[in-house]
Amino acid sequence: MSIERTVLVTGATGRVGGQVLAHLATAGTVRIRALSRDPAAASAALGPDVAVIGGDLTEPDTLAGALDGVDAAFLVFPSVTADRAAGRLVATLTEQVGHVVYLSAHGVPEHPEPDARPDGTILGSHAHLESLLARSATRYTFLRSSGFAANTLGWAPQIRSSDVLRWFVPEASRALIHEADLGAVAARALTGDGPHRAVHHLTGPEQLTQAEQLAAIGAALGRTLRYEELDPEQATARLFPNLPAEVGAGIIAAHEAMVGRPEPVTDTVRRLLGRPALTFARWARDHAQDFAGPR
Template identity: 45%
Template sequence: MGKILVTGATGNVGRHVVSQLAAAGLDVRALARRPERVQPGVEAVQGDLTAPETLEPALKDVESVFLLWPGLTTGNAAEVIALIAEHARRVVYLSALVPDSEDAAGHYGEIEGLIRRSGLGWTFLRPGGFAANTLGWADQVRQGVVRWPYGQASRALIHERDIAAVAVHVLTSAGHNGAAYPLTGPDELTQAEQARVIGEAVGRPVRWEEQPPEEAAEQLLAAWGDEAFVRSALQAWESFVTRPERATDTVRRLLGRPALSFRQWAEDHVADFR
């Protein structure tokens, strides 16, 4: 098996892809803006997907690429994917799940289209909600109250280690070319239930307090600076009140074991909430 390049190698998912590939004794190279943050013993190369001129050294002798695109627009994705296609044979792209649809949307869908037309062999991983997104509640959890909109929005949040495990499985086994895999966790929990489970893992009661959406919009706009993205996020959370994100069995089918529960995720991240 040839060398595997992992982009986003120090992020929530990428660092687990790197560590799992390295633990299996595979030839992995980590691409990172700050390569000193890559785990010891792994070949690390400095580079940035938004600066294609930095990618040539990272792509040398690479057969497969795990692609995690930075940001919320396609930017220079066409140039980067063309460059990958000059060097590698296949790409596993971390896309996103769209409820009630068989296709990705927004910039995820655009990048999928670029990959389909690139000549590369490809597999798309389409996770739903990330359990790690609830880390945004950490300060509130420490105070014992999570104030957020749409407490009854229900999702099947996925552990980042499961996304990484599926990525590693796909990168290292045959039969996945042209597949698009919807990935979720096993538990369909409302946001209020998620806050309660985090509190139980931490050992501190956590109460949910419903926040008016317009108040949340002001706070999120100040934090994110993108009005369209804030509006889209709030609309998505609202939709999960009446149309919950349903759990899939993809992780079980691909890995031969159940997906990790949200409670397991919370227990793995207790230190982040203390």
């Protein structure tokens, strides 16, 4: 079987990037390349079937070797912290790569301003990257994801040691997506011949409150877990001690907004993959071991 294209994956040792690699590996006609700031560690983690090339997205001048001969790239950008490098990065990428599949986020305006500038927020950073790519990429695919199911791994330390989760806004309702679905959609885009300018809003198949998410994790563990609500001041101080106060407050405010306006559900995963999106209950079973441990 001949190799048809070379695909570069950034964030390859992360949850979504790892799923992209796993799905690409089944394609058979793809030469897979991963970008890492620490090639030795990434090579040990990813195994011999993935060529790991050194490079840093925040330093675009380091990417020449990684981009040489690449047909398509999966881009996970370090939002906010690397916004200063976004312009140079996109210019470097799009000069050498024909198709960029960018992991963005739901909440970016449907049609971002052509010159959208970063404003210090995650959505502002995504809008900025999208506007840069839309101006200069020969072909792009934006994966505007709902909340990641894997974000609930932030609960794991508490659940491993107790049946009580002390968190905020239990009634915030979300359509969390399994990283395996993101990886499958990304791999399909990277290896297919779809439209030159595609934007996909990707979600899980259902809306669940945070309390219902906790119950699903409990069911996967065979335990009854209890949600103890923290007020915004307690949550900011206890859960986000290393973030600027306004950032922690913004996270909580966004969840408060999802009580009255839950995260929407789309059928995009079903439409693109020909099967339903994976449920949060499935995700909880897949990750039960992450929440288990000495008690």
